[in-house]
Amino acid sequence: MSTLLxxxxxxxxxxxxxxxxxxxxxVPPVINILERQTGFGLLTxxxxxxxxxxxxxxxxxxxxxxxxLDLGYAAFFAIGAYTFGILTWPSLRxxxxxxxxxxxxxxxxxxxxxxxGAPTLRLRGDYLAIVTxxxxxxxxxxxxxxxxxxxxFGDWVLVESFNLTNGxxxxxxxxxxxxxxxxxxxxxxxxxxxxxxxxxxxxxxxVILVLIVLSASxxxxxxxIGRAWRAIREDETAAxxxxxxxxxxxxxxxxxxxxxxxxxxxxFASMLGxxxxxxxxxxxxxxxxxxxxxxxxxxxxxxxxxxxxxxTFDGVLLAQIMPxxxxxxxxxxxxxxxxxxxxxxxxxxxxxxxxxxxxxRRHTPLTIEExxxxxxx
Amino acid sequence: MDPQLEAFLRQVLVGLSIGCYLALIALGYxxxxxxxxxxxxxxxxxxTFGFFISLTIxxxxxxxxxxxxxWILALPLIAVVVVVLTGGLNVVIERVAYRxxxxxxxxxxxxTAVGVSFMLEAIYAYIWGANQINYPRFIPTTNFLSDFxxxxxxxxxxxxxxxxxxxxxxxLTLFIDRTRLGKAMRAAAQDREAAAMMxxxxxRIIAITFFIGGxxxxxxxxxxxxxTGSGRFIMGFEFGLFAFTAAVLGGIxxxxxxxxxxxxxxxxxxxxxxYIGGEWxxxxxxxxxxxxxxxxxxxxxxxxxxxxxV
Numbered sequence: 001m002s003t004l005l006x007x008x009x010x011x012x013x014x015x016x017x018x019x020x021x022x023x024x025x026x027v028p029p030v031i032n033i034l035e036r037q038t039g040f041g042l043l044t045x046x047x048x049x050x051x052x053x054x055x056x057x058x059x060x061x062x063x064x065x066x067x068x069l070d071l072g073y074a075a076f077f078a079i080g081a082y083t084f085g086i087l088t089w090p091s092l093r094x095x096x097x098x099x100x101x102x103x104x105x106x107x108x109x110x111x112x113x114x115x116x117g118a119p120t121l122r123l124r125g126d127y128l129a130i131v132t133x134x135x136x137x138x139x140x141x142x143x144x145x146x147x148x149x150x151x152x153f154g155d156w157v158l159v160e161s162f163n164l165t166n167g168x169x170x171x172x173x174x175x176x177x178x179x180x181x182x183x184x185x186x187x188x189x190x191x192x193x194x195x196x197x198x199x200x201x202x203x204x205x206x207v208i209l210v211l212i213v214l215s216a217s218x219x220x221x222x223x224x225i226g227r228a229w230r231a232i233r234e235d236e237t238a239a240x241x242x243x244x245x246x247x248x249x250x251x252x253x254x255x256x257x258x259x260x261x262x263x264x265x266x267x268f269a270s271m272l273g274x275x276x277x278x279x280x281x282x283x284x285x286x287x288x289x290x291x292x293x294x295x296x297x298x299x300x301x302x303x304x305x306x307x308x309x310x311x312t313f314d315g316v317l318l319a320q321i322m323p324x325x326x327x328x329x330x331x332x333x334x335x336x337x338x339x340x341x342x343x344x345x346x347x348x349x350x351x352x353x354x355x356x357x358x359x360x361r362r363h364t365p366l367t368i369e370e371x372x373x374x375x376x377x
Numbered sequence: 378m379d380p381q382l383e384a385f386l387r388q389v390l391v392g393l394s395i396g397c398y399l400a401l402i403a404l405g406y407x408x409x410x411x412x413x414x415x416x417x418x419x420x421x422x423x424x425t426f427g428f429f430i431s432l433t434i435x436x437x438x439x440x441x442x443x444x445x446x447x448w449i450l451a452l453p454l455i456a457v458v459v460v461v462l463t464g465g466l467n468v469v470i471e472r473v474a475y476r477x478x479x480x481x482x483x484x485x486x487x488x489t490a491v492g493v494s495f496m497l498e499a500i501y502a503y504i505w506g507a508n509q510i511n512y513p514r515f516i517p518t519t520n521f522l523s524d525f526x527x528x529x530x531x532x533x534x535x536x537x538x539x540x541x542x543x544x545x546x547x548x549l550t551l552f553i554d555r556t557r558l559g560k561a562m563r564a565a566a567q568d569r570e571a572a573a574m575m576x577x578x579x580x581r582i583i584a585i586t587f588f589i590g591g592x593x594x595x596x597x598x599x600x601x602x603x604x605t606g607s608g609r610f611i612m613g614f615e616f617g618l619f620a621f622t623a624a625v626l627g628g629i630x631x632x633x634x635x636x637x638x639x640x641x642x643x644x645x646x647x648x649x650x651x652y653i654g655g656e657w658x659x660x661x662x663x664x665x666x667x668x669x670x671x672x673x674x675x676x677x678x679x680x681x682x683x684x685x686x687v
Contacts, residue, residue: 030399069484119671125483126416130625131670134663137618142660282614286491293488334503340496344474351481 024207028200043199045315046308050206051268053307054213056291057300058260061217063289064120064298065226066253068234069129072116072136073288076258078280079112080105080265081166082143085275088175091163098177102266109262110255117254132146136285144168144277170276173268177205202271209267210304213260217300220256229253230298287314294346296353306355314339386529388647394604396643397542398424401524401597402620403627403635404549405590411566412586414480415486419470419493421617423463423591426497427598428608429505431459432512442546443517452515457540463595464588471587476580490517494614501610509609524582538604545593546636553632562586566630619646622666628679638679663682 008016031043055077062070087094087101096104120131147167151158165171179193195201220226228249231239240246269275295306318335346354402424409417434455440448474489518532553559564572565582573579602608620635623642627634642662649658669676 063484069487119667123670123674124628126414127625127670127674129416130621131574133618134622134666134670137663138660138667141656145656145660212588282618290491293484297484334499336499337503340492340499341496342496343492344489347485347492348474348477351478351485367415 022330026191028203032200040316040320042316043203045312045320047202047206047271049089049308049311050203050210051264051271052288052291052311053304054206054209054267055261056286056295056303056307057213057217058257058264060257060292060297060303061220061229061260061289062253062257063110063292064303065220065229065233066250067229068253069125069132069252069287070254070257071129071133072139072282072285073132073257073261073290074280074282074284075116075132075136075139076109076113076261077265077268077284078139078143078277079258079261080109081269081275081280082171083108083112083172083262084264084266084269086164088270089171090173091166095175096272097118098175101175102263105266107262109265110259113254114251117251121250133285136282140277140280143280149231165277167169168277170274172274174238174273174275176270176273191324197271197273206267206271209263213263214300214304216256216260221300225249225252233298246279275278287311290343294343294353296355299353299355302353302355306353384651385527388558388651389644390529390531390535391650392644392647393640394538394643395646396640397538398601398604399616399620399623400546400636400639401542401593401600402616403623403639404546404632405594406617406621407624407627407632407635408562408586409501409589409638410624412562412569412583413475413486414483415475415490416469416621418487418490418617419474419497419665420467420590420594421613421615421620422494422497422501423467423594423613424598424601424616425610425613426466427459427463427595428512428596428612429501429510429610430462430595431455431599431602432505432510434458435513440513440515442513442515444515452537456599459595459599460592463598464590464592467587467591467594468584470591476583494617498610498613505610507610509607510609511537511613512606514606516603534604539598541596541600544606545596549589549593550632557615558582559596619662622662625666626669626676628676631676631678634678641677 011019027046028043031046033354034040035042055073058076059070059073062068062073083105084101086092087096087104116132116135120128123131143165144167146165147163147169148161149159149164150161150162176195180190182188183190195205220229228239228244231242231244232246233247236246291307291310292303294310295303314335318338322335322338402421405423406417406420409415409420438451440451444452470493474493475486478485478489505686516532516534516537517545518530518534519587520530520532521536522529522531553562561572561577561582562576562585564575565579569579572582598608598613619642623638624635625638625639626641627636629635645662646658649655649661
């Protein structure tokens with residue numbers, strides 16, 4: 001593994017880039033061939049895995065960089081998706097363009113990130129975890145119940161049974177990217193570039209999304225704010241005495257983490273074309289946290305690789321391949337047993353995460369305690 | 378009697394009964410948290426285990442329904458078996474999934490706890506099925522209060538619920554306050570290393586804590602089954618979250634706080650069901666939790682110095 005890594009690092013940068021671009025471009029055709037042979041929905045799962053990578057990279061900012069344990073991260077995913085829903089759902093008659101709506105979703109999610117971050121600034125460790133957990137638990141029932149909003153002051157009715165989120169039925173259909181301008185310039189018939197549910201199209205949209213999120217993450221890692229996050233992760237009190245504005249820095253971690261999630265949520269909503277409250281349950285937050293911790297919190301490349309591996313492992317191997325190999329046994333319900341055993345095993349044998357060594361340890365030397373316990377949290 | 382008042386009183390009874398089994402789960406949560414500072418996500422699933430395993434044990438015998446004569450004695454016997462099994466399961470979980478990680482970062486045991494929870498839920502679904510499971514109605518539901526009111530009911534089921542849970546709560550409090558073992562637990566909760574230096578076998582104390590916590594959750598599961606008559610493999614998660622909220626509300630690590638928190642949550646849920654609408658209960662309970670933590674992070678009964686955690 002490490003020899004492979006050092007060999008990769010010895011390749012010139014342009015060649016690295018060329019190899020990566022080639023891999024990215026050739027994934028859909030190769031997967032398409034595999035899909036035709038096996039009958040599994042592979043590319044859709046890869047798209048989903050890439051969305052999870054975006055989310056995990058956002059959570060990595062909060063948990064990995066800043067060390068703030070967030071157990072309700074799916075809430076921001078939901079906020080992004082539902083903001084997108086509200087902006088593009090035909091029944092509400094806003095019908096924003098995809099390319100405008102996603103940035104509004106980013107802003108709204110970031111605002112909510114600060115909103116939930118602000119009151120928790122005094123809290124540490126587990127208490128922060130509990131507040132975020134509670135926040136994550138509030139959002140799904142909230143969106144499920146916001147289908148008959150009535151605001152009334154005495155006899156004066158401001159809003160009467162206004163349907164914002166369509167409740168448990170979910171919002172459908174939602175806006176998709178529209179390339180009408182490009183089509184008219186290129187002389188194509190209108191609707192030619194309409195993505196529909198074509199997974200190849202969405203693959204490229206999501207790859208662009210991953211690139212945005214990845215490069216932002218990489219930049220944060222080595223920036224002033226990134227170092228401030230690491231400082232408060234290692235020792236908040238010491239960081240404060242060294243002149244780090246902990247309040248501002250924590251708020252920024254929440255805001256940036258949430259904004260990644262909001263962006264991923266908006267694209268996810270558009271890809272599915274529909275959203276339901278159940279898509280954003282606690283299991284999603286936990287799944288993302290698992291990706292971050294198992295991959296190696298704080299390592300951007302680790303989270304990228306781990307996120308891809310874990311979510312394809314779950315979505316393809318456990319959900320599709322296992323049941324087809326053992327058609328008669330009830331593998332589907334044992335899916336989570338494998339997942340649970342895997343989680344425990346990885347934590348027992350590699351508590352620092354599977355890929356924690358990728359591109360890390362440059363800024364944070366081991367403390368004496370970590371060296372003794374062999375721990376790299 | 379005024380119907381509105383009756384509805385209110387009925388919900389008070391509902392709130393108290395929710396509070397009872399939540400309190401039993403919350404006690405285990407708070408004890409575990411007090412000693413090893415772990416948010417034990419798998420704890421709620423022990424509640425489910427108590428529900429299912431007691432169901433299976435009942436199924437081994439040809440029990441009359443409702444319970445009659447000598448069969449009433451089966452109730453405490455089965456309860457003891459359930460306590461031993463769920464407590465034992467919790468000890469095994471601690472040994473396998475948490476103890477090896479005690480020296481490492483705090484996140485690692487949290488993740489294994491999630492892993493255990495997933496695993497247990499999947500196994501329950503595999504063994505007992507993924508649908509709503511009916512629990513036989515062993516306890517009659519004749520109303521003791523039928524002379525006074527037709528709406529407020531107090532039945533043998535309620536008697537069982539309160540008769541099992543309230544003595545357990547009091548017993549546990551006394552156990553921790555008065556006995557040597559309880560004292561050792563408090564010492565380990567305050568400072569594990571210092572307690573070890575004073576000759577306390579901390580690993581054993583932690584195992585005992587897990588046994589008691591698991592046993593209480595298990596018996597809560599059994600009582601819940603007898604009381605409500607149905608349950609599902611996934612329900613432990615929900616109850617675990619509420620019990621955890623209760624523990625935090627009362628001041629996590631504080632035994633009396635956990636009980637108080639559980640009854641507050643039970644009441645809030647019952648009242649919001651009546652006056653606001655059941656669909657908002659979760660939102661209200663978790664908003665309450667957030668407000669509590671923001672304005673008084675140590676909980677209602679927790680001290681800000683957190684000197685005594687258990």
